[in-house]
Amino acid sequence: MRAILTLIVLGVLSVPAGLCGAEKVVALATLTNFVPFCFNREKAVDISGEMIPPGSDSLQLQGYSWDVVRESYHAMGYTIRLYVVPWERAVHYLKTGKVAAIFPANRTKVRQRDFIFSERVVDEMRMVIYLPFDSIFHWDGLDSMNGLRVAAVRGWSYGEQWENNRRIKKERTDSILQSFILLDKTRLSGVVGYEAAYDFALKLADISHRYRKVGPFEVISEYLMGSKGSPESDLAIMAFDRGQERLSAAGTVLDIAEKWR
Numbered sequence: 261m262r263a264i265l266t267l268i269v270l271g272v273l274s275v276p277a278g279l280c281g282a283e284k285v286v287a288l289a290t291l292t293n294f295v296p297f298c299f300n301r302e303k304a305v306d307i308s309g310e311m312i313p314p315g316s317d318s319l320q321l322q323g324y325s326w327d328v329v330r331e332s333y334h335a336m337g338y339t340i341r342l343y344v345v346p347w348e349r350a351v352h353y354l355k356t357g358k359v360a361a362i363f364p365a366n367r368t369k370v371r372q373r374d375f376i377f378s379e380r381v382v383d384e385m386r387m388v389i390y391l392p393f394d395s396i397f398h399w400d401g402l403d404s405m406n407g408l409r410v411a412a413v414r415g416w417s418y419g420e421q422w423e424n425n426r427r428i429k430k431e432r433t434d435s436i437l438q439s440f441i442l443l444d445k446t447r448l449s450g451v452v453g454y455e456a457a458y459d460f461a462l463k464l465a466d467i468s469h470r471y472r473k474v475g476p477f478e479v480i481s482e483y484l485m486g487s488k489g490s491p492e493s494d495l496a497i498m499a500f501d502r503g504q505e506r507l508s509a510a511g512t513v514l515d516i517a518e519k520w521r
Contacts, residue, residue, distance in 0.1 A: 286333055286496050287359040289343040289350035290326065293435060295460040296520045297325040297364060297383055313339040320344055324520040325364045325383045331512060332503030348415040354487055360496035364482035366417050378484040378497045380504035387419050388475035390451040390458065392443065399474035408449035411439035418452050419478040436461045
């Protein structure tokens with residue numbers, strides 16, 4: 261049945277939509293300010309629906325996750341139509357069919373009700389808690405934060421353990437740095453974060469020395485995420501999986517990791 265569906269979808273999507281010839285195009289959305297995974301280039305050009313054919317790169321986006329996704333689709337001969345937007349808008353684009361998939365997304369039970377995920381990984385990261393450097397708080401796992409106020413960026417997922425905890429007072433913020441501004445004002449006890457991304461953001465802002473980390477409380481993988489019941493999402497994820505498998509076999513994924521280390 262899956263093979264039949266694949267042939268049907270391939271036939272439908274091989275018909276050009278506003279493009280010449282039988283060019284294969286996949287529409288994707290992602291966020292920015294997620295260093296070093298997805299973030300703006302210096303002097304980035306804001307292009308909605310930027311077209312990125314094989315062999316070329318985005319004029320606005322860079323990062324480890326973007327390199328893995330871009331190279332995987334290009335290996336399969338796809339041109340990418342890219343939307344770089346806040347995460348909640350990316351999810352809206354996916355739900356309304358404007359894009360076939362979004363990334364990077366971690367797979368949770370809540371998300372699996374409405375979305376499907378790639379088999380191949382886009383990136384992996386450790387979940388940690390940031391505290392003021394002079395904090396005397398004794399860390400004994402995530403539950404030791406119960407009853408305390410901890411910042412989390414609105415719309416982001418921090419893994420199953422974080423989502424399942426109902427006793428931490430979760431303060432929603434609009435960005436990584438806003439979370440730390442609130443922590444500095446002593447309105448919070450801590451900040452939950454993706455270690456590599458948050459470390460990089462603190463380093464760029466030259467404020468790493470103000471905080472210390474505890475954990476990790478979970479190590480998660482992130483994937484490409486599509487809509488359940490969408491043929492476009494099915495094909496987009498299938499193409500990514502095949503392309504990423506090719507990259508891994510060729511050693512390209514290791515090269516990308518070394519580039520952003």
